[in-house]
Amino acid sequence: MGKLFVVGIGPGKHDLITKRGLDAILSSDLICGYNKYIDLIDSLIGNKPTFSNGMKGEIERVKFALNKAKSGKTVSLVCGGDSSLYALASLVFELCEDFENIEIIPGITAxxxxxxxxxxxxxxxxxxxxxxxxxxxxxxxxxxxxxxxxxxxxxxxxxxxxxxxxxxxxxxxxxxxxxxxxxxxxxxxxxxxxxxxxxxxxxxxxxxxxxxxxxxxxxxxxxxxxxxxxxxxxxxxxxxxxx
Ligand SMILES: C[S@@+](CC[C@H](N)C(=O)[O-])C[C@H]1O[C@@H](n2cnc3c(N)ncnc32)[C@H](O)[C@@H]1O
Known part of the structure; x- marks a missing residue:
């Protein structure tokens, strides 16, 4: 098992991402997220592979991130604002049983x-x-x-x-x-x-x-x-x- 970070990236500008969130993104092999949120952190992602999709793609996105983490990758699943509020942290826990390598990183909510x-x-x-x-x-x-x-x-x-x-x-x-x-x-x-x-x-x-x-x-x-x-x-x- 690798690691899954569920990262709140704050409202938009990078100086409002927490240090913990930034470190998680920079240390990840793969970044997953809603299209618009991936665009917001484009310059931080560099050449790392990404998986992004649109609204109503949430279950597919979370399953993809969990599977990649299970296969040994370090994955950041990024959410706008906070990672729990109207976001994906709860879906991650609902879709898996082994919580040991999952870390929820909060973000500044809108x-x-x-x-x-x-x-x-x-x-x-x-x-x-x-x-x-x-x-x-x-x-x-x-x-x-x-x-x-x-x-x-x-x-x-x-x-x-x-x-x-x-x-x-x-x-x-x-x-x-x-x-x-x-x-x-x-x-x-x-x-x-x-x-x-x-x-x-x-x-x-x-x-x-x-x-x-x-x-x-x-x-x-x-x-x-x-x-x-x-x-x-x-x-x-x-x-x-x-x-
Ligand atoms: C699906 S919710 C996600 C909320 C997000 N997890 C948070 O903690 O801010 C999306 C809504 O959050 C609000 N929102 C998020 N980021 C915003 C921003 N930078 N400026 C204004 N509204 C924002 C808007 O009302 C938008 O419709």
Whole structure:
């Protein structure tokens, strides 16, 4: 048995890959991943062989990586952002029995890099919500939205809109508006990649056209406010200990 690293490569730019993740990639004989993620680390891969495929190729990709590791290779299976969150770490464990030579290496998930671009919107309890209905029916997503409203959570919305699925984001933001008012929203497209766009707005002024599948929307809670163009959710230090 060789070794399988499941590596989160962060949002895009290489200086946001952890040292452990970078070392794993550089020490691997073979790199496997979704096409777009392989492109993001192209210059790190050099001449190493790669295996890449597209969406819905996840099972084939993981099986390929596991088989190559079983045959003695050192393999990095790369995932965008973190290697677990809406990514492949759990599928790896589901598809094999011998965990000894598997190492999960975390990465900076999009919510964290997006938050840093916007200011400090997630200093309080946070929900990460995906609007993709490929693996989770929208009926369940709507129940989760109700729970977010009850808890007044800051929410990072992943997979907010695709070509086939362009209505859910509006439904979710309207629910937030009805239950909690005109919350502040931060939109970051292509975070830490080429053509990055950062925009801060309110639910009633929300620009749905700039949102795509390479975007995360962070919606603040009822305490989130704007200061000099930055989105801030107070942790509560000043309220409790400030003079
Ligand atoms: C399948 S999920 C993968 C999440 C990834 N494992 C992570 O931890 O960031 C893909 C979604 O993550 C978000 N995303 C990932 N990287 C992003 C980036 N660099 N900029 C904006 N959104 C990103 C988008 O909402 C996208 O639709």
């Amino acid at each position: 919510a964290l890099s997006v938050s840093a671009r916007l200011g400090a919107p997630i200093c309080e309890d946070l929900v990460i919500l995906s609007l993709s209905d490929l693996l989770t029916p929208f009926e369940i997503i709507k129940k989760r939205v109700d729970a977010i409203n009850i808890g007044d959570f800051v929410t990072a919305i992943y997979n907010p809109k695709s070509k086939k699925r362009d209505k859910y984001l509006k439904v979710v933001l309207e629910s937030f508006y009805q239950q909690r008012g005109n919350l502040i929203c931060g939109i970051v497209k292509n975070c830490e990649r080429d053509n990055e766009i950062v925009k801060i707005t309110k639910i009633t002024d929300f620009d749905y056209d700039i949102v795509d599948m390479s975007t995360v929307v962070i919606v603040g809670n009822t305490k989130t406010y704007l200061k000099n163009g930055k989105m801030i959710t107070p942790r509560g230090y000043l309220r409790k200990y400030g003079s």
